[in-house]
Amino acid sequence: MSDNAPPSILTSFLDRLAARRSKIGIIGMGYVGIPLAVTVGRAGFAVLGFDVLEERIRQLNSCQSPIGHIPNSELEEIKAVGFEASSDFSRASECDALIICVPTPLDKTREPDLSYVVSTMVAIGPYLKKGQLLALESTTWPGTTEEILKPYVERAGLAVGMDFFLVYSPEREDPGNADFNTHTIPKVVGGDTSACRKAGMALYGAFIATVIPVSSTKAAELTKLLENIQRSVNIGLMNEMKVVADAMDLDIFEVIDAAATKPFGFTPYYPGPGIGGHCIPIDPFYLTWKAREYGLHTRFIELAGEINANMPSYVVNKLVRALSERGKALNGANILVLGVAYKRDVEDVRESPSVIVMEHLRDWGCKLSYSDPHVPTFPTMREHKFDLSSEPLTPEFLAAQDAVLLLTDHSEFDYDFIAQHAPLLIDTRGIYRRLGMTVLTA
Numbered sequence: 001m002s003d004n005a006p007p008s009i010l011t012s013f014l015d016r017l018a019a020r021r022s023k024i025g026i027i028g029m030g031y032v033g034i035p036l037a038v039t040v041g042r043a044g045f046a047v048l049g050f051d052v053l054e055e056r057i058r059q060l061n062s063c064q065s066p067i068g069h070i071p072n073s074e075l076e077e078i079k080a081v082g083f084e085a086s087s088d089f090s091r092a093s094e095c096d097a098l099i100i101c102v103p104t105p106l107d108k109t110r111e112p113d114l115s116y117v118v119s120t121m122v123a124i125g126p127y128l129k130k131g132q133l134l135a136l137e138s139t140t141w142p143g144t145t146e147e148i149l150k151p152y153v154e155r156a157g158l159a160v161g162m163d164f165f166l167v168y169s170p171e172r173e174d175p176g177n178a179d180f181n182t183h184t185i186p187k188v189v190g191g192d193t194s195a196c197r198k199a200g201m202a203l204y205g206a207f208i209a210t211v212i213p214v215s216s217t218k219a220a221e222l223t224k225l226l227e228n229i230q231r232s233v234n235i236g237l238m239n240e241m242k243v244v245a246d247a248m249d250l251d252i253f254e255v256i257d258a259a260a261t262k263p264f265g266f267t268p269y270y271p272g273p274g275i276g277g278h279c280i281p282i283d284p285f286y287l288t289w290k291a292r293e294y295g296l297h298t299r300f301i302e303l304a305g306e307i308n309a310n311m312p313s314y315v316v317n318k319l320v321r322a323l324s325e326r327g328k329a330l331n332g333a334n335i336l337v338l339g340v341a342y343k344r345d346v347e348d349v350r351e352s353p354s355v356i357v358m359e360h361l362r363d364w365g366c367k368l369s370y371s372d373p374h375v376p377t378f379p380t381m382r383e384h385k386f387d388l389s390s391e392p393l394t395p396e397f398l399a400a401q402d403a404v405l406l407l408t409d410h411s412e413f414d415y416d417f418i419a420q421h422a423p424l425l426i427d428t429r430g431i432y433r434r435l436g437m438t439v440l441t442a
Contacts (some may be wrong), residue, residue, distance in 0.1 A: 003221060008194055009131050009163050014202050016096055019268050020044040024203075025095035027120055028102035029056055029085060031278070031348060032171040033139060034070050035099060035127040039182040041078025043207035049085040060085035068347045068374060069175050069358060089123040096126060097133040097203050101171060104138045105282060112286050114148060121152040128156040133165040133199050139224050139283050141290035142286075144168075145217035146192060161193030167200030168217035170224030176346040186210040190220030228283040229301055235280070236304030242271035246318075251441070253430035273407050273428040273442070274311040274353025278340025281308070281351040312356040315428055316364070318442035319403055322424060328402055331365040336391070336401045338418070339408020340372045347374040354385050354407040362386075369401075373412040395421045405442075406431065 017021045024035045024040050029051040039170045052059055059066050061084060063075040075083070092098055094115040095167035102116035117138060128134070134153065145168040150160055158164040169189045174180060187208040191197025197213055205211045207220045214220050238256065246254040247354045275281050278321050284305050288298045303417060320330050342352035349355060354370075361368050370378070378386040391397060393414070398404065406418075409429040419425055419432065432439045 001048050004409055005087055007184035008163065010199060010405055011385070012167065012381060013096065013133065017202050017206050020206075022046075022096035023048060023082075024093055025050060025092055025098040027098060027100045027124070028116075028138075029060060030101070030103070030337050031175060032173050033099075033101040034060075034067055035182045036064070036099065036137075036171075037083060037171060038070060038074045038078055040207050041081045041083050042183075044325075045076060046082030046208070048091060049083070050073055050087070050089060050092070051085065052087060053200045056286045057085045057087050067175070071321075090127050092124040093129055094129040095132065095279075097135065098128075098188060099137060101137045103278065104140050105278075105284075106285055111287055112289055114140065114144065117144070117148060121149060125156055127155060128158060128164070130158060130163040133167065133196075135167045135169050135203070137198060139170060139279060139286065139350075140221060141226070141286045142218040142221040142225070143290070144221060148309060148314055150192065161195050163341045164194045166192040166217070167196050167203075168220045168258055169200060169204060170220060172224075173225075176343065177347060183207065184209050186212055188214055188220050188223050190214045190217040197365040200316050201245060222287075225283050225287045228279045229287060231269070232275065232284050232308065233301065233304040234267070235271070235275055236307040238269045238271040239274075243314060246441075252431050269373075269421065270430065272311070273315045273357055275308045276350065276352040276354075277348065279352045281305075312353050312360060315357055315405070315407075315426075315442045316360045318440075319361075319405065319426060320364075322440055323403060325350055326424065330361075333366050333402040335366045335368055336398070336404045336422075337361075337368070337370040338372070338404060338406045338413060340370050340375050340378065341408050341410070344409050345374065345411055349375060349379060351379070352408075355381070356404065357407060358370040359384065360384065372408070373410055393418065 013263050025048045026037050027050040029049045037049050039117045041047045049060060063072050064081055065075055066070050074438045098186055100120055102120055107113040136149060150166060153160055153164055167189055169187055172185045187204045189200040191200050193296050201213055206241055214294055242252040256268050259266050274423045284301045291298050323330055323333060337354060337358055340349055340352060340354040341347055347423060358368060369391050371393055372389055376390050378388045403424040404422040406427045406429060408430040415435055419437055427439050428442050
């Protein structure tokens, strides 16, 4: 990695950043792009947000936040500094830096789907210019920045490290986390050359409190995968331990809490009905797919993914047994799901295990309903469809259920009230144990 950018180009880029004269373009205005836009705007930069959804553009330009943990007032705040949103990708030429925050899902065969990244590069490729910086934040396999993005830059007649800067800096958003935000979460930055890394460090250092340099874009890409693979593996272990403890008629949450009293060598992870969100269920498969190129089989990672993916079925089987003990079949039963978001106190249902549980229940012929204070109407999803809206929790409605499944432990739920009126309550999150109440767990 050589520092070969002409001093004038790099110096000009750094000077414009320091003077807050740079315009920052953010491509993909969702759970990553919007918080990033707020952080960049608060640092004094003009921000141009790009998205392909016209309704999303309208919302943002009207300062109507489409995500729950970003209030409208924060969009109003950065609009005063120069924030606007557009679907016109030719305006990429206006920006000094472009940051890509588009989804990187898995396809139907569970292999990486980089179509959103590729379509972004097709859209902005003709408008790239000398002196710009292009950063990718989307989670992906090691080598993506160099193998997928760099050729588009070179087709534009630009030399990476000479007159154009290319970096990878993985997003680390955690919606609903009151302790950390985009500004305070440390940022890993890797560049295609040392000049790219220097430019990337300066860019992110202008609005992120702590920036961590790594040797290359590949190292930064693998860093992101390792972070989420570690969580997937540890959650998979706890989910397997939950099944074992259940067979032994032991409370796994009691066991974990006891083990967590050890002041060294043990970090508590907790089981649940599966794993959700855009990262943990997906990211491990990006590495297992890429590892095959090197003739490697990542058995440990894949086994954890298999265990986690089987947890919704485990929950349903526990429900079947509980109903059978009461002389009731699952087919035709009234089943209420508490919480369809993938984690507590957010509205995001992407890869939510609750949705998988609901599909299993629908296949069994249940009379299905749900309640979630953050998801008033079941959203449109690529692979899942339910014509349902969140139900208010009344004594009569709870009493009419054959079973209530607690899948997402939102803080807004009145757990005492639910326990008083639900004839059968199954807790997959251990919330009732922490409240000192005894219910069936799964």
